[in-house]
Amino acid sequence: MQVDIGNALAAEADPGISRDALARLDEDVARAHDRIATGRAGEEFGYAALNLPERTDAAEIEATVEPLSDAEAILTVGIGGSALGAATISEALGGLDTEGKAADAAPLYVLDNVDPAHVREILTEVPLDRTAVNVVSRSGTTAETLSNFLVVREAMEAAGVDWTERTVVTTGEAGPLRELADRHDMPALDVPTGVPGRFSALSAVGLVPAAIQGHDIEGLLAGGQRAAESLAPSLFDCPAYAYGAVSYGVAQRGADINAVVPYAERLEFFAEWFAQLWAESLGKDGLGQTPARALGATDQHSQLQLYRAGPRDKLVTMVRPRERADRTIPETDIEGLSYLGGSTLGDLLDAEFEATEASLAAADRPSVRVEIDRLDAECVGELLYAMEAACVLYGELANVSTFDQPAVEWGKRAARGLLGGGEFEEAAAVADKTELV
Ligand code: PA5
Numbered sequence: 001m002q003v004d005i006g007n008a009l010a011a012e013a014d015p016g017i018s019r020d021a022l023a024r025l026d027e028d029v030a031r032a033h034d035r036i037a038t039g040r041a042g043e044e045f046g047y048a049a050l051n052l053p054e055r056t057d058a059a060e061i062e063a064t065v066e067p068l069s070d071a072e073a074i075l076t077v078g079i080g081g082s083a084l085g086a087a088t089i090s091e092a093l094g095g096l097d098t099e100g101k102a103a104d105a106a107p108l109y110v111l112d113n114v115d116p117a118h119v120r121e122i123l124t125e126v127p128l129d130r131t132a133v134n135v136v137s138r139s140g141t142t143a144e145t146l147s148n149f150l151v152v153r154e155a156m157e158a159a160g161v162d163w164t165e166r167t168v169v170t171t172g173e174a175g176p177l178r179e180l181a182d183r184h185d186m187p188a189l190d191v192p193t194g195v196p197g198r199f200s201a202l203s204a205v206g207l208v209p210a211a212i213q214g215h216d217i218e219g220l221l222a223g224g225q226r227a228a229e230s231l232a233p234s235l236f237d238c239p240a241y242a243y244g245a246v247s248y249g250v251a252q253r254g255a256d257i258n259a260v261v262p263y264a265e266r267l268e269f270f271a272e273w274f275a276q277l278w279a280e281s282l283g284k285d286g287l288g289q290t291p292a293r294a295l296g297a298t299d300q301h302s303q304l305q306l307y308r309a310g311p312r313d314k315l316v317t318m319v320r321p322r323e324r325a326d327r328t329i330p331e332t333d334i335e336g337l338s339y340l341g342g343s344t345l346g347d348l349l350d351a352e353f354e355a356t357e358a359s360l361a362a363a364d365r366p367s368v369r370v371e372i373d374r375l376d377a378e379c380v381g382e383l384l385y386a387m388e389a390a391c392v393l394y395g396e397l398a399n400v401s402t403f404d405q406p407a408v409e410w411g412k413r414a415a416r417g418l419l420g421g422g423e424f425e426e427a428a429a430v431a432d433k434t435e436l437v
Contacts (some may be wrong), residue, residue: 046403081197085206140175223381
């Protein structure tokens with residue numbers, strides 16, 4: 001993976017970071033790297049996530065899902081960190097929904113939201129008797145996940161399907177989901193201890209669907225390990241830290257928004273995964289950098305206007321694979337279009353990428369280029385790990401508590417209280433604020 005920070009360093013970039021300021025920041029990066037290394041060595045909460053490439057047992061995951069390898073569809077029931085990693089990996093490797101999926105991979109459907117119309121659509125679409133259900137919840141108590149699972153279970157029972165045989169559970173050591181798995185002797189995998197949901201992509205949480213689809217999960221972990229081995233005490237020697245440090249540096253100078261723009265349809269979920277990682281980890285104590293999601297080249301025809309000419313409060317993160325399967329644009333004699341003929345769609349996408357970068361630079365708007373070699377298991381594992389490490393570094397530099405999410409937990413308690421799931425003062429606060437107009 002390569003990170004090019006040149007367009008965020010340009011003297012004119014506003015908000016940009018100067019080379020001198022970045023060199024000074026590098027001393028903090030060295031200290032943060034030490035802290036991260038200590039946390040990893042002690043398997044401390046959160047930091048332990050950066051050990052997953054070494055710690056995750058791919059063979060155990062493959063053996064656990066083997067009975068479901070005949071599945072014609074996969075249904076992940078989970079939310080937030082318990083769904084986005086799996087969706088990101090499967091999409092990047094070609095296995096999300098029916099669109100753009102690899103020819104022989106069972107498509108992955110994700111049931112995260114509890115919108116009844118969406119749930120109904122999915123249950124109509126998937127062949128329940130030939131679907132592998134992948135229910136994921138670290139706590140085993142998240143209302144959306146458990147409710148959706150109860151609905152799926154009921155639908156399977158109604159279709160005469162033994163759901164205990166078609167479901168694999170991934171959860172923490174204890175909790176209602178673990179009890180359910182034990183009671184029905186269902187295949188179950190652990191959410192590793194010390195790993196917050198949004199940092200768990202390179203564990204069973206993110207890898208089960210890919211394993212059922214026959215993707216190379218060892219390769220994903222090997223790529224993660226490659227990024228782990230590239231962590232170094234200086235941002236100038238470490239692409240992941242360079243990205244984290246520059247993001248932090250420009251945020252200090254007013255880049256309150258980080259617009260992530262992958263130039264690959266198969267990385268659309270990556271932007272969503274990144275948004276959760278960045279927002280939930282760094283949005284603390286009045287600090288943070290709001291992630292915005294976009295897709296190149298599509299959003300050049302909408303959001304780019306704002307990124308180039310709107311408030312000077314953004315960093316644009318441009319992401320692309322260097323190689324891709326390609327298709328030639330047919331020759332044409334239509335006037336004004338002959339320049340397209342003979343080029344490839346990939347050439348065009350790359351030209352769009354570089355044009356956007358140039359357009360931002362010409363308007364003195366900072367951007368960072370993140371490139372992976374190709375969309376294969378190793379490069380995707382490397383990218384996910386590197387962004388997690390970048391996020392942890394940013395959290396250290398900003399001195400926030402990267403690995404908790406009290407605001408998210410507040411909302412969970414409030415929703416539970418409103419549904420009568422206990423006495424939660426948060427629920428009362430919701431009612432207190434009601435003001436009908
Ligand atoms: O990153 C996080 O901690 C959250 O996004 C959780 O993953 C999310 O709230 C789901 O929680 P759980 O896995 O306990 O169901």
